[in-house]
Amino acid sequence: MRWGVTLGVTLLVLLIILFELPALRQKPLRDKIAFFSLLLCGWVLAQFDLPNMAGPVTWLNELFKPWGNLMKK
C-alpha cells in the first residue's frame, strides 16, 4: 500500500463530492448512484500501481497482436 497516494486520492474524491453535492441533492437517486459508482471505480483503481499493471490496452493488444505482426512482415 502507498499510504500517501491513498490519502491524496481520498482527499481528491472528497473534494469532488463536496463540489458536486449541492447540485446533486436535487437530482434523482439514479444520478446519485451513477456519480458515486464512477467515483468509487476511480478511487479503487487509484490504489493500484497502474503503470505496471496489465490494463485494457494490454488485453486488446494480446487480442489483436497477430494482425499487427502480419503488417510488420
Place this chain on the structure above:
Amino acid sequence: MLEKGKISAFQMGVMMYPTIIATAILSLPATMATYAHNDLWLSPIWASFAGFLTVYVSHRLHQYYPQQTLIEYSCQIVGLIPGKLIGFLYCFLYLMWTGQIVRNYAEFVVGAFLFNTPIVVVIASMILVCVFAVRGGIEVIGRAALLFMPLFVLPLCLMVLLLLPDLDWQNFFPVLENGIVPSLKGAVVPHIWLGEFWLTAFLFPLLADSSKGRKWGMLSVLAVTITMIATNLFSLFLFGSDVSSMLYPLMIASRYVSIADFFENLESVVMAVWVLGAFVKISVFFYVIVLGSAQLMEVTDYRPLVWPIGFLIVLFSFWGIPNMIVFNYLDETSLPYYGFFMQILLPLLLLLIAKLRNKPQRMKSAA
C-alpha cells in the same frame, strides 16, 4: 435530450479539425514514413477514405434517427441489451483513448520542455482545464475551438514559410519506387485518426442546422487530409529519408528555423499550438464520453459525471502504459485493428441493420 446547447455545423467542422490534427501532425509523419518511405504523402489520401466513410455512415444513421446519439439509436437498432453493450464499448473505448491522448500530450510536454515536472501534474492540469470546458457544455467547446482555430493554423503556415529556403524538392523522388503497397501500409495507422470522425455520431444531433452537417463534416475531413499531406511533404522535403527515425519531426523542424538571428527557437510555437490543439481534442473526446455515459446510464444531467470521468481519464492515462516505448508499440500493433473494428466495421453493421429495419416502415407509409 440531455444537452440543451446547440452548435452550428460550421462549428462542428472547426471543432473536429484540431480533434484529429492535434496529435496527428506530431508523431504520425514518422509512423507513415516507417512504412511508406518516400511515398508518405500518399498515405493520408488512402486514409482519408476512412474519414469520408465514417462521416457518411454517421450522417446516414443521423437521418434515420435524428435527435438521437449513437448510444440511443444503437438500442433501437439492435435491441436494448446489445445496444447498451455497444454504447458501453464506445464509452469505454473513448475513455481509454482519451487516457492515451492525454498521456501522449503530457509525455511530449515533459520530454521536450518541462523536464523536472512530474507527469501527473501536467496531466491533471490539462484535465482540470478540460473539466471546466466540458461542464460548460458543447457550446463552450465549440466556441473555444472557433477561437483557437486561427491560433492553431497560422503558426503552422508561418513555420512552413520560414523553412522554405531549407526544403529540398529532390527528396520527393522516386515516386512509387516499390509500388503502391508501402503507401497503403503507411495508411493503416493514420486511418484511425481519420476514423475518429465517428465522434460526429454524437455531435450531429446537437447541430442547429443539421442539413449542413454532412457538408461541413466532409470539408473537415478534406482539410485534415490536406494538412496531413502538407506536413508529410514538408517533413519529407526537409529531412528526406530520416523522417522515420524521428519521434516528432515537426518539432525538430521548428528547431531548424533560424532567419536573420531573429526568428529562432520556434519550438515554443509548436508547443503552444500543440497545447491548444490538445485542449480542443481532449475536450471533445471528454465531452463525448460524458454525454455518452450519461445517456447510457439514463441520468437527468451529464454535469455531475464530469469530475468522476475526468478522474478516470487521469487513471486511464497510466493504466497499462509504463513508458512511451510500450505506448508506441501498442499504437502500431493493436490500435489500428480494434480501431478499424469500432470505427468502421461496427458503424457499417449498424447502418446495414438500420436500413433493413426502416425499409418496411417506409414502404408502408408510401402505400
